[in-house]
Amino acid sequence: MPEGDALHRAARRLQALVGERVEVETPHPRAAVTQIAERLDGRRLLGVEAHGKNLLLRFDGGYTLRSHLRMSGRWSLVRRDSARVGRPWLVLRGTEHEAVLWNGPVLELREAAVRRLGPDILARPPDYDAMLARLRAVDQRRELGEALLDQRLVAGIGNLWRAEALWAAQLSPWLSLNEVSDDELRAVLAESHRLMQRSLGGIRSARHVYRRAGRPCPRCGEPIRSRGQGDDNRIAYWCPGCQRGPSPPK
Numbered sequence: 706m707p708e709g710d711a712l713h714r715a716a717r718r719l720q721a722l723v724g725e726r727v728e729v730e731t732p733h734p735r736a737a738v739t740q741i742a743e744r745l746d747g748r749r750l751l752g753v754e755a756h757g758k759n760l761l762l763r764f765d766g767g768y769t770l771r772s773h774l775r776m777s778g779r780w781s782l783v784r785r786d787s788a789r790v791g792r793p794w795l796v797l798r799g800t801e802h803e804a805v806l807w808n809g810p811v812l813e814l815r816e817a818a819v820r821r822l823g824p825d826i827l828a829r830p831p832d833y834d835a836m837l838a839r840l841r842a843v844d845q846r847r848e849l850g851e852a853l854l855d856q857r858l859v860a861g862i863g864n865l866w867r868a869e870a871l872w873a874a875q876l877s878p879w880l881s882l883n884e885v886s887d888d889e890l891r892a893v894l895a896e897s898h899r900l901m902q903r904s905l906g907g908i909r910s911a912r913h914v915y916r917r918a919g920r921p922c923p924r925c926g927e928p929i930r931s932r933g934q935g936d937d938n939r940i941a942y943w944c945p946g947c948q949r950g951p952s953p954p955k
């Protein structure tokens with residue numbers, strides 16, 4: 706019977722696939738009816754962990770697959786396209802390996818509340834394509850600074866890093882999305898990731914604009930400005946001298 710340590714071993718083996726976009730198949734007819742393959746195929750596997758007697762596999766888009774092994778279930782990790790006999794419940798196929806679930810009697814796909822969250826800015830690597838797609842799917846008259854704080858578009862950026870990332874990318878929070886190119890959006894997302902990753906790693910970076918209203922911009926010397934933005938009226942900080950874009954509406 707699979708015990709906790711067997712689950713932890715399975716979780717460790719499956720780490721080989723974490724970060725990859727996986728091809729998903731459910732060869733066993735009882736698994737096929739779950740439509741798990743249709744919903745997970747091509748998604749990125751973000752994490753695998755043993756939790757109690759369950760193995761939890763997190764995918765982008767907010768999906769979590771729960772696998773309980775009961776008495777007979779077993780996960781194995783083999784080379785991609787290895788020969789096999791029989792029909793496993795589930796196959797997750799990456800570029801080099803595939804994870805195969807045999808006799809997995811309990812397989813449940815959850816779309817938790819996190820489904821409504823955008824891709825995680827701290828994922829390694831972050832899914833910039835998915836963030837861009839979400840940022841482009843909303844009303845393009847929305848302001849860049851406000852959109853960056855919308856957790857349904859990109860999850861994890863707070864007020865401090867919004868201000869610093871926009872300064873680093875030299876873009877005003879008051880630009881509307883339709884005034885910003887895809888490359889510029891990618892640049893500000895990449896700056897957010899870089900700054901937040903450094904901060905997580907314990908490296909304290911200098912604040913250039915955040916809570917520095919009225920003081921000179923370290924890059925161009927113009928006084929930093931601040932103003933509430935969006936429905937939540939979170940305070941945006943920016944330099945009108947070197948961050949491209951308009952002033953806030955009156």
Ligand SMILES: [Zn+2]
Nearest residue numbers: 922925944947
């Ligand atoms: Zn400046």
